[in-house]
Amino acid sequence: MSAKPDEELIAEVLGGDSGAFTELAERHRPRVERLCRRFFSDEEMARDIAQESFIRAFTALATYRAEMPFGGWLRAIVVNLCYDELRRRRRRPEELIGDFSAPEVQWMQTANVASPEDLVGEAEQRREAYDLAHRLLDTLKAEDRMVMVLKESEDMSVSEIAQTLGWSEAKVKIRAFRARQALRKQAERMLAAGRNRLQS
Structure with a gap:
């Protein structure tokens, strides 16, 4: 080349x-x-x-x-x-909690202190984290998912995201806040489902 x-x-x-x-x-x-x-x-x-x-x-x-x-x-x-x-x-959040593979359940136990943002970041390193991060991201609205991936995985700034998507910086900040809240809520559901499976 x-x-x-x-x-x-x-x-x-x-x-x-x-x-x-x-x-x-x-x-x-x-x-x-x-x-x-x-x-x-x-x-x-x-x-x-x-x-x-x-x-x-x-x-x-x-x-x-x-x-x-x-x-x-x-x-x-x-x-x-x-x-x-x-x-x-347009996936529904209810589709998130399905059957987890054994490696996913095991990884959830070691990752249950991680933030959802850490989970998304960890996806580059481990297959279990990759699969779980995508399950979490699948539950977000398209706008929230865009911001979360670009911010957490691509390390883009608010202004870079706004320029790329043609949005205002205020909209990017609001979407980032909503995405974090939604991810935390879904991560809690996911971890609870994983714990229940281990106990049963």
Whole structure:
């Protein structure tokens, strides 16, 4: 892979060399797919959204302005596609408490002092935490889930989230507060269900 900067590859694509976009996409693919997996535990869904993100980026490349790094512009496309998909899904909180696997139950016992935010952060390290974090995140409204993932997993600031989603900073702060409250409530239900299973 060449060491050409993103802007040079973009200029080549806009000049008619569509092959340069392949190089650009491969450079950013790991980060894009990782971001999609933070929103969706289904690997195929995450890959599909990542692929759709690159298609959108390619067709909209003429609108890209170099004031923003290409990675940030692409991230905004990914985030908005994930947001659209989350709004289509609308899972109910009641679907959270289902059958837990033995590793999940065991991990819950060791993690019952962790905050829901820690659970989401820990998802990068452990499969059990990943599955539980997604169960928790699945219970949130799409707006709350967007803010929680971008803030806790992507370490984005309130202003970065607001800019990416086209929201006011006040809306991001309100959504972050609501998301934390909802996550804590659902985490308590989850831990209670796990304890009950261990005792039965």
